[in-house]
Amino acid sequence: MGYLADGIEARIVDENDSALPDGEAGELVLRAREPFAFASGYFGMPEKTVEAWRNLWFHSGDRVVRDSDGHYRFIDRMKDSIRRRGENVSSWEVEQAIQSHPAVAACAIYPLPSELGEDEVAAAILLEPGHLLQPVDVVRHCEGRIAHFAIPRYVRILSQMPLTENGKIKKGVLRDAGVTTDTWDREAAGVKVRR
Structure with a gap:
């Protein structure tokens, strides 16, 4: 993401809006030092304004890490974060790993409920025209690229992704x-992830 612009204050906070130390991921919150230098709300959406502006800070919804030199790194959208067996999984990092496969045109990582509590990692994949890819190949492609706990349990190969207007x-x-x-389902198929 880069460094903080002059005139803007930022913090990385936990779920209680307590500031986190450098190197620890949390939500990026922002505010301007000068009045009216920052958007004051969402036009025609007062409920979204109340949701985003809390404790005098704009809550970006981005999971971010601030490095010790003041550089901010984007990790994921907060709503896209996945918690699997005590570990935080960045959907963005898993998507980057899968999209590095030459047969993959697009990928979306999202949580599905786990029978053990928390989430399981799911992947929806759109293939490049004329390419074939088996779900087990997705798992093998991820091994060594991302942490073992982030490798998707569920894989769907789609002919079309659901898209917004933009x-x-x-x-x-x-x-x-x-x-x-x-x-x-990787577990139902009996496929073990190499660690």
């Missing part, structure tokens, strides 16, 4: 669909 993947649609008949 071309972003609708992860909520994928999440709401849950485990579908075309969802491959």
Whole structure:
């Protein structure tokens, strides 16, 4: 993300809005030092304004880390974060790993409920035209690229991604669909992840 612009204050905070130390991921909150130098709310959406502006800070919804030199690094959107067996999984990092496969045109990582509590990692994948890819190949491609706990349990190969009007993947649609008949389950298939 870069360094903080002059005239803006920023903090990385936990779920209680307590400031976190450098190197620890949390939500990026911002505010301007001068009045009216920053947006004061969402036009025509008072409920979204109240949700975003809390404790005199604008809550960005971005999971970010501030390095000791003051550089801010984007990790993930807060709503896209996945908690699997006590570990935080960045959907963005998993998406980058999967999208590095030459057969993958697009990928969306999203949480699905786990029978053990918390979440399981799910991947929806759109292939490049003329390419084939088996779900187990996705798992093997991820090994060594991301942490073992972040490798998707569920994989769906789609012919079309659900998109917003501006071309972003609708992860909520994928999440709401849950485990579908075309969802491959790594655990049910007996595929073990190499650590």
